[in-house]
Amino acid sequence: MSSIKAIMTLALITVISLAFIGCSEDGTAPLNAIDTAPPAAPAGLSMTVYNGAVALSWEANTTDADFANFVVQRTYHNDTTTLQTSTATSFREQAPIGLNVYKVYSVDLAGNASAVVSVQYDCPEEQIPDVDMNCQL
Numbered sequence: 001m002s003s004i005k006a007i008m009t010l011a012l013i014t015v016i017s018l019a020f021i022g023c024s025e026d027g028t029a030p031l032n033a034i035d036t037a038p039p040a041a042p043a044g045l046s047m048t049v050y051n052g053a054v055a056l057s058w059e060a061n062t063t064d065a066d067f068a069n070f071v072v073q074r075t076y077h078n079d080t081t082t083l084q085t086s087t088a089t090s091f092r093e094q095a096p097i098g099l100n101v102y103k104v105y106s107v108d109l110a111g112n113a114s115a116v117v118s119v120q121y122d123c124p125e126e127q128i129p130d131v132d133m134n135c136q137l
Contacts, residue, residue: 035110039064042104047119049095054121056102057090066109075101097123 042058049055061067072084072091076098084091091102099122106114 035066035108036112037108038112038114039067039106039108041115042070042106042117045104045117045119047102047121049121052095053092054095054100054102055090055092056104056119058104058117060089061106064106064108068107068109071105071107071113073103075103095123096121 040061040063042061044059045056046058047054047056056072058070061070067087069085069087070089071082073080073082074096075081076096080103083093091104099120101118101120103116103118105116
């Protein structure tokens, strides 16, 4: 009789535990789980310079169901500016002068940020960005 009570108690504890922590056969997280996993970093970041403009492009995020947007930033003289926050997979601006580092990263619905991918653009201060300039990508 005491072994039946022990089995029933263990079964009850298991059911109560599953109610609190969640369980599913499909391997998904329980509804009350906190999302701390970052989304995938943007893939295929490339930069072109034409007609006096810098154009960035990258691949769409197709791996994260909770993907929210991409963030594009530019760092110039240790000053970082956010230039765009959107789901777009490209960005374009008038080509800046000097050494500029463009950074792109993904953000998910929980606010987790991916690793940053970057490219740099360097145009000497004395040159005006143009199609045939000697600026470095």
